[in-house]
Amino acid sequence: MNTGMNDTPLAELDDRFLDALTRAWKDQYRWCTIYRRRCDTAGVSEAAGVRRIENGDLMALPALESGLWKRSCGIFRELSRPGEGGSWAISSSTSGDPSFRWYTREDVDEVNSSFMRAFNKIPAAVDTLALLTPSLQELERFSSQIRIGDEPVFLFMTHPIRSSLSRFGQIQFISRTPGKTPQEQGIDMGHLSRVLRKAHADREVIVLGYSVLFIKEALRHREFRQYSFNDRLYVVTGGGGWNGVKGDIEYAEVGKPEFVTAVARALGLSDVERQVIDIYGTAETGKAHSGYYCRRLGDYAFETDSAVKLYVVDPVHGEPVERGESGIPRWISPYGVQGSASVVVDQDDDRVTVESIGPAGSVTRFTHVNRAPTGSESEMAEWMEREWDGCPVDLLEMAAKVMMK
Numbered sequence: 001m002n003t004g005m006n007d008t009p010l011a012e013l014d015d016r017f018l019d020a021l022t023r024a025w026k027d028q029y030r031w032c033t034i035y036r037r038r039c040d041t042a043g044v045s046e047a048a049g050v051r052r053i054e055n056g057d058l059m060a061l062p063a064l065e066s067g068l069w070k071r072s073c074g075i076f077r078e079l080s081r082p083g084e085g086g087s088w089a090i091s092s093s094t095s096g097d098p099s100f101r102w103y104t105r106e107d108v109d110e111v112n113s114s115f116m117r118a119f120n121k122i123p124a125a126v127d128t129l130a131l132l133t134p135s136l137q138e139l140e141r142f143s144s145q146i147r148i149g150d151e152p153v154f155l156f157m158t159h160p161i162r163s164s165l166s167r168f169g170q171i172q173f174i175s176r177t178p179g180k181t182p183q184e185q186g187i188d189m190g191h192l193s194r195v196l197r198k199a200h201a202d203r204e205v206i207v208l209g210y211s212v213l214f215i216k217e218a219l220r221h222r223e224f225r226q227y228s229f230n231d232r233l234y235v236v237t238g239g240g241g242w243n244g245v246k247g248d249i250e251y252a253e254v255g256k257p258e259f260v261t262a263v264a265r266a267l268g269l270s271d272v273e274r275q276v277i278d279i280y281g282t283a284e285t286g287k288a289h290s291g292y293y294c295r296r297l298g299d300y301a302f303e304t305d306s307a308v309k310l311y312v313v314d315p316v317h318g319e320p321v322e323r324g325e326s327g328i329p330r331w332i333s334p335y336g337v338q339g340s341a342s343v344v345v346d347q348d349d350d351r352v353t354v355e356s357i358g359p360a361g362s363v364t365r366f367t368h369v370n371r372a373p374t375g376s377e378s379e380m381a382e383w384m385e386r387e388w389d390g391c392p393v394d395l396l397e398m399a400a401k402v403m404m405k
Contacts, residue, residue, distance in 0.1 A: 014056075014360065017334070018310070021148065022053050024334035024343050025061065027039050032341040034078055038062045038263065050132050057394050058332050059311050059320055063344040066284045069099040076100045077148075079341040086339050088153040090146060099283045100148065102155075102339040108159075110336030113284040114305050115163035118290035124235050126168045127204035132187055132214040135173040136161050156283040160238065162211065168207065187214055193223045199212035208267075209236035210279070212254055219266050222339070228268035231275065235263050238288075240280035242370075257298045280369050285345050286336045294367070301355055301367050308333045310363040312354050313346070315372075320361075326353040326368065 042062045052060045069076045080102035091099040146153040174192045199206040269275045278300040281288035291302030304310045312327040323329040329347045355365035
């Protein structure tokens, strides 16, 4: 479903949003046993939930924690509706504990629309998109190695790439060269050098993305010392990795101001506050939020996707926090939720800081996206030792094994 919300007046947007939310919430309440039990525990009946939506009291709707979609939890099956038709998706996992969610065709359409809205921060006249990722075909080959029961699984990270295919011109996949372990894999610098040299010589507009870890790795190469792209190059990061961890790969933590300074110096950017962009999206919600780098904050300032209402809640008391305070993002959306109980989700493994709040009380801008503290190493080791219906312990570990075959 393409919500087409960007140009809709606020009052009309709210009416349409609330009508759609009522329908989606009632549907989820009726089919999802876990969510209905959560509502019963909170003393919220179906009629009471509908009244809260009609009154605009969306914060009072019971939420499900994103951890329920994790492999280590395994409840994701009960939060899904395979009977609706569709397929499973797996997150790329910055924690080593990937999430799984069922997506219908309509849900996938909304995910792609959300990423398209996130890409709107990049000018339309882009000549080349250089992605430091395996090609779409390679990613699909990785996907073919995964099964949940008899059902196929696709990689959630393919969505921004598919959206890119229709958003930008030429796309160059700068595949990582395989090594014996994921840590030994490296950027194909020869390919990247050729792409950069051509774009620089022909004065093309180019976008470089997505993983901050791989971009940082490439920046250490001497190739990145001879360019002055000025306003013709955009750097887009996404998919996490700022803490230095991406599944099985571990580097030092990446400081955002230091990273942006290094990018600007190496590539000769003229305005980092319009040319360095991050995209924050989750497999559980299927929404993407983009933000420019902000020198004042020393971080990215994200604009909440127009198909979502965001509230940021205190991790202890569950109450909404004020501007300048941090908490758990609570995402509420009726769009793209046909295959999963994801109308109201607390992204409990993340923390964000409120930058601005809209007239209806929902957060319109947020910053400082950070991972929340995880469990003990012994607890992580315990579940990582278990095999779970063929699901990989980690996506990148699985990808490395496939590439070496």
